[in-house]
Amino acid sequence: MRDELADVLKGHNADYVEIRLEESQITRIIYRGERLEEVGTTSSVGGNVRALVKDGWGFVSFNHADKLRDKVELAIKQARLVGKEDSKFSQIEPVVDIVIAKTKRNPTTVPLASKKQLLDEYNDIILSTPKIQTSNIGYHDSRRKITFANSEGTYIEQNKLDLNLRLTAIATEDGQVQQIGLSLGSQGDFSAIEGLQDQVREMAQRAVRLLSAPHAKGGEYTVVLDPVLAGVFAHEAFGHLSESDFVYENQRLCDIMVLGRRFGDEHLNIVDGAAVPGLRGSYKYDDEGVPAAKTYLIREGILESRLHSRETAAKMGEMPTGNARALNYVFPPIVRMTNTFIEPGSVSLEDMLSDIKEGIYAKDWYGGTTSLEMFTFSAAEAYMIRNGKLAELLRPVVLSGNVFVTLNNINAIGNDLQMSQGGGCGKGQQVPLPVSNGSPHIRIRRCLIGGG
Ligand SMILES: [Zn+2]
Known part of the structure; x- marks a missing residue:
């Protein structure tokens, strides 16, 4: 052959x-x-x-x-x-x-x-x-x-x-x-x-x-996201904005996603990489034959790089990252995520909850939409946090905000990274592409919550 x-x-x-x-x-x-x-x-x-x-x-x-x-x-x-x-x-x-x-x-x-x-x-x-x-x-x-x-x-x-x-x-x-x-x-x-x-x-x-759970009262809360919802946030709200074909074609995004710009505190690291083994988004070579890599999108709070095909890398004067993927032979490869995750920090969930007087613990992902830097996500499961402890079950809640403000409002990163391997990513007609995403628990201050 x-x-x-x-x-x-x-x-x-x-x-x-x-x-x-x-x-x-x-x-x-x-x-x-x-x-x-x-x-x-x-x-x-x-x-x-x-x-x-x-x-x-x-x-x-x-x-x-x-x-x-x-x-x-x-x-x-x-x-x-x-x-x-x-x-x-x-x-x-x-x-x-x-x-x-x-x-x-x-x-x-x-x-x-x-x-x-x-x-x-x-x-x-x-x-x-x-x-x-x-x-x-x-x-x-x-x-x-x-x-x-x-x-x-x-x-x-x-x-x-x-x-x-x-x-x-x-x-x-x-x-x-x-x-x-x-x-x-x-x-x-x-x-x-x-x-x-x-x-x-x-x-x-x-x-x-x-069926018998109460609705959350809408407003701004300190919110703790579980690894599933935080992983979806990393992929949906931030990861898609790191896809260079999208950045290249969108002047507003180009102006925002300036390499070297600070997006969060020094504990925040967001990575994408097919070279991370054994996950649904893992492979050895992408669909242009470029070896898989592990790319720090955000390192210690600073925007470090973005995801590339050979074409977008050349056009933007950066290095290819092995992210050109095609759903199947009907499609040409385009820039896609692989395994996208927030790296673990050092805070336990217990400590993360302990200084919250009244807040919300949002778990799992039910659906959502993004429009450039704005996002609206439904958490599938939510609990009140009262006096540092998990309290009553709530109806699903809706979280919304600006991804850059939200990244900046992350004030604790857990020590319990978990990868989610369900679902798939959609871009253009190429859906569902195997990916994974993950995170440890993260805590976000001043997050806008609407009742489900
Ligand atoms: Zn996606």
């Missing part, structure tokens, strides 16, 4: 050409209440060619990898139509490598019937809980083999595994509806979703308890 692709890539009049071939197998199991909506495994094969001529891109995707040379010529022809100036594309060392997926319990070796049986059991636990009206369950696992070659001599085969499960319990009483979800995932280790019976039961019971 390597020689064949090298041969196809030879002798073209282009600044750069790459070929990405993909074979994948995806299993999906979806329930709505008792109804099994989808169960099965689909296989697909495809690929694409991307070509750069005079700073213009051509992109051709296909399902049949025959006549590859013609496809390369077509991509170059397209690129030539848009290209007008000198190409800007960072130089990297060519690589030849084969990457095998390593996992404890490969989901592709677990029979479909066993997967269904496990989910049936979880669904029964949810649905048999009194006052639970219905459930949602979405399971997916995938195996991909991606072969990448470019005109600079790089040839990489990467095997990837991924697994994701979301369970939701929906409780109703007297016309009121409350729900709680549980999101889990792994880099293709099926055991990550086994043995969750107690957690699932507790989740369903918590959805029921919410």
